[in-house]
Amino acid sequence: MTHATLPTFRHGVHPPERKASTAALSVERMPFVERYIVPLSQHIGKAAVPLVKPGETVVRGQMLAKPDGFISTAVHAPVSGKILNLDLQPHPSGQLMQAFTIQADSFSAQTVDTQVPPDVDSLSIQETIQWVQNSGLVGLGGAAFPTHVKFSVPQGKRIQAVILNGCECEPYLTCDHRVMLEQPGNVVRGLRLMMRKLGAQKGYIGIESNKADAIDLLKNILSDQPDVEVVALNVKYPQGAEKMLLDAIFQKEVPSGKLPLDLEMVVNNVGTAAALAQYFDDGVPLIERVVTVTGPAVPEPKNLMVPLGTPLFEVLKHCAVDLERIRQVILGGPMMGFAQKNLQAPIIKGTSGILVFEQPLAEPIGELPCIRCSRCLDACPMFLNPSRLAAMVRREWTDELQQYHLMDCFECASCSYVCPSNIPLVHLMRLGKLMIRQAKAKEQVK
Ligand code: SF4
Ligand code: SF4
Structure with a gap:
């Protein structure tokens, strides 16, 4: 199959890939630093509840905060050391958030002493x-959606297939690519673990064709396992979004307001599968992750295994970045990532990349009137009408915004990317969604 005839979803965009500087670089370990900022909220859902206080010593891997309800998860110490503070600290979201500050113990061997879980096949689904x-x-x-929630299948529903997302469709990022190449056994074991626990008959790994080495490697490993299929996909953004991935592999649409669960499927990232398999082997909780550090202002680009809580400036210094010269730092990919003002903010569980630029990626240029070119309609993977929605947001027509399915927008920025008039479409979509949430909250108070 040529690249052009490989499966993909409808609509979407083709930003330049820019992965060449890190795609072939093996994952290196980030050395331990002096201080760590460990936020209580690093996931979707309620922030974790502290279990330790300032002044206490903690060991690497120790639970620092426990989940607060079902849509919440635990937070652990990335290093052995002393808790200096629990107070408001810079967070990658741009807000100040409650976080532990840990002074690393420079004499510690930083080994992890944790309880290894029992054999997963002996555990009930609840366990x-x-x-x-x-x-x-x-x-x-x-x-950063808590993984355990995906093991909870409502009564009356069933899961037929588990799909691993190895698309990594955002430009620049290569951390998933490296995990597939360096930990293919963990990826496959994590997928099989999910399939067994969910009772799924089939497994799929969707990978874009610009990662041919990962496709070949996993196909080779799975050559005698017909119930798991590696699916090579055309390169297109945002193919890594759950709904787009299912459209690409199965040509099935997840209806508005529904989840992959409604199609009897569950989607997880390849890195998540690898980390899950590793956890049931050695009991080490999520205290580090692979981060791609790249961009024109990074003299030594790297794929790094970074302890969570490491301040951004420490990671940039490790990659020889001149902090005086940089103009823009983005966490995540350039399409959906967030620009950072404060480099004291830490690496958190959802940080897949740090992109660094000497010139801002998008120079602020004036917005022009909409010329009704329809490029944003052709780009939108959710088949929305961003031009029309933007006009409604400006008029604050919240009822109409809901009727025109604004809440289906997942802020992929494809519409902004193609707009020749520089209309900040994705920002307007975010604003419109906020207006709808506020209107609903007001309704509930009445
Ligand atoms: S940001 Fe929203 S409206 Fe724009 S293309 Fe993506 S899903 Fe569509
Ligand atoms: S891409 Fe921009 S100019 Fe073209 S229709 Fe959409 S909003 Fe208007």
Whole structure:
């Protein structure tokens, strides 16, 4: 099959890939630093509840904060050391958030002493959920949705297939690519673990064709396992979004307001699968992750295994970045990532990449009137009408925004990327979604 005839979803965009500087670089370990900032909220859902106080010493891998309810997960110490503070600290979201500050013990060997979970096949689904929740594992693709929640299938529903997302469709990022190349056994074992616990008959790994070495490697490993299929996909953004991935592999649409679960499927990131398999082997909770550090202002680009909580400036210094010269730092990919103002903010569970630029990626240029070119409609993978929605947001027509399915927008920025008039479409979509949430909250108060 040529690249052009490989499966893909409808609509989407083709930003330049820019992965060449790190795609072939093996993952290196980031050395330990002096201080760590460990936020209580590094995941979707409620922040974790502290279990330790300032002044206490902690060991690497120790649970620092426990989950607060089901849509929440645990937070662990990335290093052995002393808790200096629990107070408001810079967070990659741009806000100040409650976080532990840990002074690393420079004499510690930084080994991890944790309880290894029992054989996962001897655990009930409820016990598995409990162990995974206590591991602090979240989706490592960037969304940071707690992984244990995906093991909870409502009564009356069933899962037929588990799909691993190895698309890594954002430009620049190569951390998932490296995990597939360096930990293919963990990826496959994590997938099989999910399939067994969910009772799924089939497994799929969707990978974009610009990662041919990972496709070949996994196909080779799985050559005698017909119930798991590696699917090579055309390169297109945002193919790594759950709904787009299912459209690409199965040509099935997840209806508005529904989840992959409604198609009897569950989607997880390849890095999450690898981390899950590793956790049931050695009991080490989520205290580090692979981060791609790259961009034109990075003299020594790297794929790094970084302890969570490491301040951004430490990671940049390790990659020989001149902090005086940089103009823009983005966490995540350039399409959905967030620009950072404060480099004291830490690496958290959802941080897949740090992109560094000497010139801002997008220079602020004036917005022009909409010329009704329809490029944003052709780009939108959710088949929305961003031009029309933007006009409604400006008029604050919240009822109409809901009727035109604004809440289906997952802020992929494809519309902004193609707009010749520089209309900040994705920002307007975010604003519109906020307006809808506020209107609903007001309704509930009445
Ligand atoms: S940001 Fe929203 S409206 Fe724009 S292309 Fe993506 S899903 Fe569509
Ligand atoms: S891409 Fe921009 S100019 Fe073209 S229709 Fe959409 S909003 Fe208007």
